[in-house]
Amino acid sequence: MKSRVRHICSYLTPARVFADIGCDHGYMTKYMLDRGLCERAYISDISAKSLAKAETLLQEHIERGACIPVVADGLRGIPERCDLVLIAGLGGEEIVNILQDIPLPTRFVLQPMKNSEKVRRMLVSRGAAIEVDHTFSEGEARKKYYDLICGTNAGGDKYSELEFRYGRDNLNGKMPVPFLFQMEEEREKLIERLSRPALGDRSRASILEKLNETEEIIHDMQTTLRDRR
Numbered sequence: 651m652k653s654r655v656r657h658i659c660s661y662l663t664p665a666r667v668f669a670d671i672g673c674d675h676g677y678m679t680k681y682m683l684d685r686g687l688c689e690r691a692y693i694s695d696i697s698a699k700s701l702a703k704a705e706t707l708l709q710e711h712i713e714r715g716a717c718i719p720v721v722a723d724g725l726r727g728i729p730e731r732c733d734l735v736l737i738a739g740l741g742g743e744e745i746v747n748i749l750q751d752i753p754l755p756t757r758f759v760l761q762p763m764k765n766s767e768k769v770r771r772m773l774v775s776r777g778a779a780i781e782v783d784h785t786f787s788e789g790e791a792r793k794k795y796y797d798l799i800c801g802t803n804a805g806g807d808k809y810s811e812l813e814f815r816y817g818r819d820n821l822n823g824k825m826p827v828p829f830l831f832q833m834e835e836e837r838e839k840l841i842e843r844l845s846r847p848a849l850g851d852r853s854r855a856s857i858l859e860k861l862n863e864t865e866e867i868i869h870d871m872q873t874t875l876r877d878r879r
């Protein structure tokens with residue numbers, strides 16, 4: 651199991667009815683069912699071909715009636731309320747589209763591949779309580795970075811502009827290290843872009859603005875980490 655999948659699984663909590671939306675291979679549902687962490691799991695994918703992979707992996711659980719496969723867009727084909735909904739590996743805009751016209755799930759675990767800010771804004775505007783909001787990484791030499799956002803529908807959370815853009819637990823020091831590496835890589839990329847010839851004034855100004863913000867964030871995080879020692 652890849653470390654991205656393992657990391658997400660570690661945030662899956664016991665549930666009566668679990669749904670894995672955009673399940674593809676179905677590894678996360680297998681984690682839930684093999685450990686008896688849910689009574690029933692729906693595996694859903696918009697692509698029948700993708701769903702077939704999960705159906706093969708979860709055949710035994712399907713045969714005993716604990717796993718129900720559905721070909722559908724988002725939660726549309728799921729006939730009952732789920733108390734834990736996982737949507738991982740999809741774009742943030744797709745996640746927003748899936749959740750925006752239905753009641754927020756009681757508990758959600760979301761791992762957007764991009765546009766995490768849009769997911770945070772949608773959740774907070776709808777009164778979610780966000781309990782986990784951090785960046786994690788996979789791989790050693792060439793790290794890939796992912797965001798994880800988990801919480802419940804009972805909240806009324808408030809977020810600052812920076813928290814919307816960068817993730818709350820990255821900034822408040824709960825989970826600073828992967829994000830710090832990501833910001834340091836971002837700084838290198840911005841410096842490289844600044845050195846390119848024929849850069850227009852407006853592009854230069856916007857890169858410089860982004861670089862300043864990135865450096866401020868790195869500085870604040872390094873201070874937080876130093877103060878902890």
Ligand SMILES: C[S@@+](CC[C@H](N)C(=O)[O-])C[C@H]1O[C@@H](n2cnc3c(N)ncnc32)[C@H](O)[C@@H]1O
Binds near residue numbers: 674694696697737739
């Ligand atoms: C990259 S895979 C992610 C698989 C798995 N959730 C993971 O995190 O490893 C994305 C899956 O989402 C499915 N998908 C995309 N849009 C969807 C939607 N609106 N509703 C359900 N499934 C969707 C795709 O068919 C694909 O199988």
